[in-house]
Amino acid sequence: xxxxxxxxxxxxxxxxxIQALRDVQFELRRGEIHALAGENGAxxxxxxNIIDGILQxxxxxIILDGRPVRIASPxxxxxxxxxxxxxEIALCPDITVAENIFMAATNASxxxxxxxxxxxxxxxxxxxxxxxxDPLALVRSLSISQQQLVxxxxxxxxxxxxxxxxxxxxxxxxKEATVLxxxxxxxxxxxxxxxxxxxxxxxxxxxxxxxxxxxxxxxVVTHQVAxxxxxxxxxxxxxxxxxxxxxxxxxxxxxxxxxxxxVEGLSSPGLFSDVNFSLHRGEILGLGGLIGAGxxxxxxxxxxxxxxxxxxxRLEGKPLDTRRYQQTIKEGLVxxxxxxKGDGLFLDMSIAANVSALRLGLVSKGGIIDQRRExxxxxxxxxxxxxxxxxxxxxxxxxxxxxxxxxxxxxxxSVNPKVIFLDEPTRGVDVxxxxxxHRILRDLANAGVGIVVISSExxxxxxxxxxxxVVREGRINGVVSGDAMTEQNIMYLASIDAERARAxxxxx
Amino acid sequence: xxxxxxxxxxGKTAGSGWKRLAGMREIGLILIILALxxxxxxxxxxxxxxxxxxxxxxxFAVEGIVVVGMTILLISGGxxxxxxxxxALAMVIAGLLFLNGVDPWTASLIAILACTAIGALMGFFxxxxxxxxxxxxxxxxxxxxxxxxxxxxxxxLGLFTLPPEFKFIGQGSIGxxxxxxxxxxxxxxxxxxxxxxxxxxxxxxxxxxxxKAAAYSGIRTKKVIFLTTTLCSALCGFAGVIYMARFGSAxxxxxVGMELNVIAAAVIGGASLSxxxxxxxxxxxxxxxxxVVSSSLALLDVSVYWQDIIRGSxxxxxxxxxxxxxxxxx
Numbered sequence: 001x002x003x004x005x006x007x008x009x010x011x012x013x014x015x016x017x018i019q020a021l022r023d024v025q026f027e028l029r030r031g032e033i034h035a036l037a038g039e040n041g042a043x044x045x046x047x048x049n050i051i052d053g054i055l056q057x058x059x060x061x062i063i064l065d066g067r068p069v070r071i072a073s074p075x076x077x078x079x080x081x082x083x084x085x086x087x088e089i090a091l092c093p094d095i096t097v098a099e100n101i102f103m104a105a106t107n108a109s110x111x112x113x114x115x116x117x118x119x120x121x122x123x124x125x126x127x128x129x130x131x132x133x134d135p136l137a138l139v140r141s142l143s144i145s146q147q148q149l150v151x152x153x154x155x156x157x158x159x160x161x162x163x164x165x166x167x168x169x170x171x172x173x174x175k176e177a178t179v180l181x182x183x184x185x186x187x188x189x190x191x192x193x194x195x196x197x198x199x200x201x202x203x204x205x206x207x208x209x210x211x212x213x214x215x216x217x218x219x220v221v222t223h224q225v226a227x228x229x230x231x232x233x234x235x236x237x238x239x240x241x242x243x244x245x246x247x248x249x250x251x252x253x254x255x256x257x258x259x260x261x262x263v264e265g266l267s268s269p270g271l272f273s274d275v276n277f278s279l280h281r282g283e284i285l286g287l288g289g290l291i292g293a294g295x296x297x298x299x300x301x302x303x304x305x306x307x308x309x310x311x312x313x314r315l316e317g318k319p320l321d322t323r324r325y326q327q328t329i330k331e332g333l334v335x336x337x338x339x340x341k342g343d344g345l346f347l348d349m350s351i352a353a354n355v356s357a358l359r360l361g362l363v364s365k366g367g368i369i370d371q372r373r374e375x376x377x378x379x380x381x382x383x384x385x386x387x388x389x390x391x392x393x394x395x396x397x398x399x400x401x402x403x404x405x406x407x408x409x410x411x412x413x414s415v416n417p418k419v420i421f422l423d424e425p426t427r428g429v430d431v432x433x434x435x436x437x438h439r440i441l442r443d444l445a446n447a448g449v450g451i452v453v454i455s456s457e458x459x460x461x462x463x464x465x466x467x468x469x470v471v472r473e474g475r476i477n478g479v480v481s482g483d484a485m486t487e488q489n490i491m492y493l494a495s496i497d498a499e500r501a502r503a504x505x506x507x508x
Numbered sequence: 509x510x511x512x513x514x515x516x517x518x519g520k521t522a523g524s525g526w527k528r529l530a531g532m533r534e535i536g537l538i539l540i541i542l543a544l545x546x547x548x549x550x551x552x553x554x555x556x557x558x559x560x561x562x563x564x565x566x567x568f569a570v571e572g573i574v575v576v577g578m579t580i581l582l583i584s585g586g587x588x589x590x591x592x593x594x595x596a597l598a599m600v601i602a603g604l605l606f607l608n609g610v611d612p613w614t615a616s617l618i619a620i621l622a623c624t625a626i627g628a629l630m631g632f633f634x635x636x637x638x639x640x641x642x643x644x645x646x647x648x649x650x651x652x653x654x655x656x657x658x659x660x661x662x663x664x665l666g667l668f669t670l671p672p673e674f675k676f677i678g679q680g681s682i683g684x685x686x687x688x689x690x691x692x693x694x695x696x697x698x699x700x701x702x703x704x705x706x707x708x709x710x711x712x713x714x715x716x717x718x719x720k721a722a723a724y725s726g727i728r729t730k731k732v733i734f735l736t737t738t739l740c741s742a743l744c745g746f747a748g749v750i751y752m753a754r755f756g757s758a759x760x761x762x763x764v765g766m767e768l769n770v771i772a773a774a775v776i777g778g779a780s781l782s783x784x785x786x787x788x789x790x791x792x793x794x795x796x797x798x799x800v801v802s803s804s805l806a807l808l809d810v811s812v813y814w815q816d817i818i819r820g821s822x823x824x825x826x827x828x829x830x831x832x833x834x835x836x837x838x
Binding site for chain 1: 705706707708710711713714717718720721722723724725726727728780784785
């Protein structure tokens with residue numbers, strides 16, 4: 001167990017004036033699953049990109065099998081037996097799964113012709129261990145989680161001795177993640193060393209042998225997983241003691257408070273049907289369920305981003321009769337999309353221009369934007385959310401993930417909304433910012449703003465929300481609150497219908 | 509790592525004013541243009557003469573109006589390859605109407621409206637049918653050019669009877685300043701202000717920067733794209749009419765290759781082909797730069813064939829430099 005396959009020492013890397021890595025060390029043993037933990041910006045990805053040859057270090061050395069090596073490119077890394085599965089999916093959508101899997105291998109091959117029959121056969125072999133994916137399907141037609149599995153299959157074809165997985169379960173369902181862990185354990189047993197990057201303590205403690213923590217570009221500590229606790233790791237990641245991870249909940253019975261939003265018989269053909277629920281003053285309502293169950297679709301229907309949804313929505317007792325999202329915003333309902341970079345923010349535009357985007361009327365007069373008022377709006381909201389930035393004229397792309405999310409939240413708050421819907425509000429956000437966002441949501445709820453949170457992270461739903469509606473196949477399959485709000489109950493309701501969940505022993 | 513909190517700079521709009529100014533691409537362009545001026549005034553005695561300056565300004569002024577339209581369209585994420593032939597079509601339509609007894613002002617108005625309609629039609633195909641700007645405007649480019657040739661039989665229309673008050677637009681001067689330049693400055697200043705300050709045009713930036721995010725912010729992005737597409741063609745129509753007044757004729761083959769010049773000017777001036785960024789001021793500086801280069805090469809007796817090669821290389825260099833600068837900013 002103790003033979004070291006990869007050793008990194010005194011490695012440094014700077015991007016301009018930003019020191020991404022400072023004198024870090026890291027050690028990987030044959031056959032171990034080694035978790036790499038740290039907030040976003042801690043230097044994990046930079047280190048992995050150096051090991052995979054995408055980036056070159058400024059100083060320090062990498063020792064593979066006892067010999068110092070220089071890894072000039074990803075192709076060189078492949079030859080050395082290092083495979084990296086990126087967090088972002090990098091597949092060609094218009095060619096088949098099999099061709100994607102063997103893309104790197106085809107690239108390395110010296111023969112002129114591609115042996116398609118053999119390629120499909122070998123792809124089927126590899127995929128059979130991973131899940132039900134047709135090697136002849138076009139990647140475009142696969143779900144995100146299936147694409148993730150194809151990425152992993154791709155790395156497995158390369159005969160690697162060191163396999164790096166960068167947050168591979170972010171887009172996977174529980175079941176798919178379980179399959180992935182089984183594969184990881186099998187590979188480790190075969191002697192492959194695995195570096196596993198994750199934010200999720202449950203995964204680190206459930207499946208890894210050792211864990212190394214990075215913070216602000218520096219190496220902090222390495223522990224045997226069996227000899228440490230999640231609290232210790234989180235504390236090491238944030239560099240201070242985080243005692244209360246979630247803010248205090250609503251005191252008393254939230255259902256007794258007046259309803260802010262009532263939804264009755266909301267349906268949209270093919271997406272969801274007969275959705276009924278109410279949101280009460282002061283509570284944070286969660287929407288749980290599997291990816292693709294229709295949670296986001298329901299919220300988009302309420303906000304009229306999906307303009308075809310039918311049903312009744314009442315805001316503070318009055319029926320909401322809006323046809324387009326712009327009108328819904330005026331009534332005080334705002335939606336924050338799950339894909340922050342893809343459809344939430346204007347990355348190359350300034351913080352101020354992002355914050356004012358929902359209602360330019362607030363910072364303009366007669367159609368002319370008042371730059372001073374726009375900046376003032378952004379710095380006021382920024383201060384309220386503890387936004388860390390140089391100045392509000394900076395492009396949003398210059399901020400970290402957590403601060404980008406704060407800009408997105410500031411954008412929602414700019415219109416003084418009555419109800420806000422947040423889709424995966426802390427995805428890709430580091431631990432410190434995550435805690436802050438949770439606190440902000442609770443403060444807003446206390447101030448009387450109705451809050452609906454969609455999250456695939458069960459501990460977050462349970463920790464933040466007062467009640468959780470569980471969506472399954474476009475319907476609300478059950479509601480949990482108080483002590484019944486457990487990961488087990490939510491998973492039951494998310495994956496099987498309510499009757500069977502009760503019969504199966506869920507306390508609902 | 510940016511650790512400074514907003515409190516440290518609350519109320520302040522942006523870092524140090526000077527630093528920000530120095531980082532602006534407009535300053536770089538102005539310096540390059542000034543350097544060219546300096547070099548050329550040594551190289552050729554004719555360069556820094558009033559006549560040459562005036563000729564150069566006249567040359568870029570009308571095209572500059574098209575550049576304005578193109579820049580706005582590029583910011584919204586679109587592109588228009590048909591600007592050259594739509595400009596020519598405006599001339600041909602107005603010219604034909606005039607030759608058939610319509611007074612030149614009405615004829616010009618109809619020509620501009622016709623070009624606006626072409627833009628609206630392109631906008632329809634892009635936003636409602638869902639085709640790409642590139643291919644729609646490529647088709648429009650060929651169709652509009654065909655219409656020009658069809659309407660004129662391929663020969664220029666001599667419009668010798670154009671009344672002097674109409675020709676004044678293209679040929680006259682107010683004091684020492686040509687009317688064309690006055691119109692150009694008014695258009696540029698007006699659109700530059702609107703683009704910087706109005707909510708209407710801010711939505712153009714949002715749409716081009718991230719169309720989905722703009723839609724999720726309640727902006728009707730299709731309407732925005734439809735309008736920028738239409739505006740670009742309308743400005744082409746306007747430019748075409750001014751060209752007619754200036755030349756006193758309608759030329760069906762005018763403006764071949766104009767789209768490349770116009771797009772190059774906008775991009776050199778900072779407009780991004782992927783949308784979301786660009787300024788009118790920058791694009792006009794880009795136009796001026798290209799025009800100074802053309803004029804210089806002509807004065808230096810460089811073959812016209814070499815001129816195209818040099819212009820293309822300048823575009824490539826400008827875009828490459830910008831690519832690296834923006835990478836460093838990130």
